[in-house]
Amino acid sequence: MYSLFTVKAEAAPRRIPFFSQAVKAGFPSPASDYVEAVLDFNDLLAADRATTFVLRAEGESMTGAAIFPGDYLVVDRALVARPEDVVIAALDGEFTVKRLRRRAGRFELAAENPSYPPVAVDESSELSIWGVVTYVIHGLRATGRPR
Amino acid sequence: MTVALVDCNGFYAACEKVFRPDLEHRPVVVLSNNDGCIVAMSREARNLGIPRGIPLFKARNLLDRENVAVFSSNYALYADLSRRVMDLLRSRIPLAEVYSIDEAFLQLDHLPEAPLPLCRRLRSDIRRGIGLPTSIGVAPTKVLAKIAAGRAKRLPGGLFALGEPAAGAESGLGEADVAAVLAETPVTGVWGIASGLAGRLKEKGIGSALELRDADDAWVKRHLTLTGLRIVWELRGIPSIALDDAPPAKKGIMSSRSFGRPVAELNELLEAVGDYTARAAAKLRAQGSLCRHIDIWLTTDRFRPGEPRYSGGTAVSLDDASDYLPDLVAAARRGLRSVFREGYRYKKVAVFLSGIEPRSGRQTGLFDDSDPRKDALSRVAASLRERFGPEALGCVPRRPGSDWDMRRECLSPRYTTSWTDLATARIG
Numbered sequence: 001m002y003s004l005f006t007v008k009a010e011a012a013p014r015r016i017p018f019f020s021q022a023v024k025a026g027f028p029s030p031a032s033d034y035v036e037a038v039l040d041f042n043d044l045l046a047a048d049r050a051t052t053f054v055l056r057a058e059g060e061s062m063t064g065a066a067i068f069p070g071d072y073l074v075v076d077r078a079l080v081a082r083p084e085d086v087v088i089a090a091l092d093g094e095f096t097v098k099r100l101r102r103r104a105g106r107f108e109l110a111a112e113n114p115s116y117p118p119v120a121v122d123e124s125s126e127l128s129i130w131g132v133v134t135y136v137i138h139g140l141r142a143t144g145r146p147r
Numbered sequence: 148m149t150v151a152l153v154d155c156n157g158f159y160a161a162c163e164k165v166f167r168p169d170l171e172h173r174p175v176v177v178l179s180n181n182d183g184c185i186v187a188m189s190r191e192a193r194n195l196g197i198p199r200g201i202p203l204f205k206a207r208n209l210l211d212r213e214n215v216a217v218f219s220s221n222y223a224l225y226a227d228l229s230r231r232v233m234d235l236l237r238s239r240i241p242l243a244e245v246y247s248i249d250e251a252f253l254q255l256d257h258l259p260e261a262p263l264p265l266c267r268r269l270r271s272d273i274r275r276g277i278g279l280p281t282s283i284g285v286a287p288t289k290v291l292a293k294i295a296a297g298r299a300k301r302l303p304g305g306l307f308a309l310g311e312p313a314a315g316a317e318s319g320l321g322e323a324d325v326a327a328v329l330a331e332t333p334v335t336g337v338w339g340i341a342s343g344l345a346g347r348l349k350e351k352g353i354g355s356a357l358e359l360r361d362a363d364d365a366w367v368k369r370h371l372t373l374t375g376l377r378i379v380w381e382l383r384g385i386p387s388i389a390l391d392d393a394p395p396a397k398k399g400i401m402s403s404r405s406f407g408r409p410v411a412e413l414n415e416l417l418e419a420v421g422d423y424t425a426r427a428a429a430k431l432r433a434q435g436s437l438c439r440h441i442d443i444w445l446t447t448d449r450f451r452p453g454e455p456r457y458s459g460g461t462a463v464s465l466d467d468a469s470d471y472l473p474d475l476v477a478a479a480r481r482g483l484r485s486v487f488r489e490g491y492r493y494k495k496v497a498v499f500l501s502g503i504e505p506r507s508g509r510q511t512g513l514f515d516d517s518d519p520r521k522d523a524l525s526r527v528a529a530s531l532r533e534r535f536g537p538e539a540l541g542c543v544p545r546r547p548g549s550d551w552d553m554r555r556e557c558l559s560p561r562y563t564t565s566w567t568d569l570a571t572a573r574i575g
Contacts, residue, residue: 048276049231049234050231050232050234050235050238050276050277051231051235051276051277053562053563054563054569055569055570055571055572056569056570056571056572057571057572057574058571058572058573058574059573059574059575060574060575061574062574067574069574072569073572077275077276077277077278078272078275078276088572090168090171093168093169093170093171094168094169094573095168095570095571095572095573096572096573096574096575097572097573097574097575098575111575112574113575116575130168130278
């Protein structure tokens with residue numbers, strides 16, 4: 001059948017809530033009035049999407065912070081680092097995962113591993129802190145881990 | 148009115164440094180498509196006296212001697228960092244116009260914070276949160292803000308205010324000083340004044356922005372049209388060019404690129420045309436539009452002496468406005484076959500989608516046979532590409548080993564847009 005005019009709806013949004021799919025026959029879903037947005041992990045992990053970046057950990061484990069090689073580190077660069085934060089530090093031209101500590105009124109970048117000595121941070125080297133690690137994404141399955 | 152222009156300094160080169168702390172103080176240059184010329188430089192590289200636009204082969208010795216880090220253009224990285232800067236600005240300022248990949252105009256009136264402290268904070272938030280240096284010019288109009296931003300670039304504070312209300316006590320300038328700044332600004336350095344106009348302006352005795360500001364309105368309107376008159380009024384501090392926070396849908400979508408090497412085979416050109424059409428079609432869908440025509444254009448290298456030269460183009464019209472990739476690719480391939488000539492080595496192919504109309508207000512033909520399955524298929528294909536990458540599913544799969552793409556030999560990783568390219572941090 002041909003019609004002169006076709007009224008077309010706007011393009012559908014990309015993320016489609018699971019329950020909104022049309023029911024072909026029978027009663028419409030009684031839950032359709034209660035459809036809410038799907039959970040988006042960005043809401044949880046990236047409070048500020050403009051300043052949140054992802055890096056990948058390598059090297060030895062940082063068991064105190066539950067960080068293991070291959071983990072994804074969610075880093076917010078807008079945050080001001082506070083004592084006990086895990087941070088990404090740019091040291092000797094390399095990104096390093098450290099914990100910011102305060103000892104005797106001074107800041108230092110401490111390694112979990114006692115064989116690395118802590119690095120003192122003074123006001124002038126504040127820029128050596130690249131960002132604050134806010135979340136760690138650690139896959140649990142030995143095989144079939146995504147990517 | 149108080150307007151600010153935020154400009155990212157040496158944007159491409161600065162982006163290359165964000166994930167490379169080892170490059171913090173090293174000179175960095177970024178190359179054009181096909182690694183031809185130097186198109187962007189860090190401050191350290193500029194200080195070495197490397198001229199912008201110089202071909203790579205001419206600068207090779209200097210780059211090696213000075214230990215300059217050289218990069219191919221990594222558009223995926225630049226586009227993502229640009230989006231972050233613009234998102235940050237928009238989250239703070241209600242009216243912001245993205246003017247280019249590295250510039251945005253902000254409307255600063257009626258905000259709770261005074262313009263200069265606000266701009267100072269924006270600079271440090273972008274520097275800290277995204278890792279990019281910016282300069283900001285503040286002025287009563289867009290044209291003046293652009294001039295102020297150029298000045299700001301040379302100041303350590305990266306901030307310059309021109310004209311009264313914005314200024315405040317600190318770095319503000321009085322009326323006479325605006326004139327002094329305009330007197331030092333060549334007329335071709337004024338936003339919107341094309342360098343081709345320099346000759347005609349000079350005849351009239353106009354060489355500086357100040358002389359243009361004080362030109363006769365009637366003369367300006369006659370020779371530079373109404374657009375020119377608006378620029379002149381803006382130089383006088385009268386807002387005449389509005390901030391545009393919602394750019395209109397594009398009139399046409401172009402996808403074109405030079406090949407990494409000359410291409411003579413029809414098969415290879417068909418692949419390239421399929422690829423460019425897919426890129427253009429993705430933009431078309433993203434803005435919710437349909438197109439009616441596809442222009443195809445191809446050319447040999449103009450700069451290759453002694454080789455036969457040819458360039459040709461054609462327009463193919465679709466039966467119905469469409470965004471359905473298989474239809475677009477089929478039309479584009481038809482167009483290419485009709486302009487292709489055997490025996491030439493081609494440099495570049497362009498695909499241009501025109502006759503753009505919104506999808507929602509579409510007018511259909513009398514015998515509209517549009518198939519709803521096409522739309523469903525397009526949506527599935529788009530979501531597969533989103534999930535598995537742009538190469539996952541296309542209309543014209545690339546043959547293994549085809550190599551006509553851009554030459555990008557010094558490409559940095561796509562740190563922010565690919566899970567396999569993330570920067571690493573050593574635990575220690």
